[in-house]
Amino acid sequence: MTDWELWAVAGKVIASEREDVGEFLADRVRCLTDVGDDEGVKIWLAVADRVQQLLMDRPVDPSEVN
Structure with a gap:
């Protein structure tokens, strides 16, 4: 998977699992x-x-994102 795809999956998981995201993962x-x-x-x-x-709403280093 590309880095972009990993970020996209992360966003989808948060949206679909909400407060249960940790348990889901x-x-x-x-x-x-x-x-x-x-x-x-x-x-x-x-x-x-x-x-x-x-x-965590942590700023992401642009060099880490493709």
């Missing part, structure tokens, strides 16, 4: 870990990082 990572999908875990951890940044 934890469940997603747990399920992928259980089935041994290392690439899926990596992707969802990257999405979780972006969700956290969006929820």
Whole structure:
């Protein structure tokens, strides 16, 4: 996934899960870990990082965004 796609997924997850976003992400990572999908875990951890940044309303370094 591209960085842009990860940011887009993060925005969608926040919009759809609202206050349950943390639980949703934890469940997603747990399920992928259980089935041994290392690439899926990596992707969802990257999405979780972006969700956290969006929820914290932290300015993003432009060099980190494609």
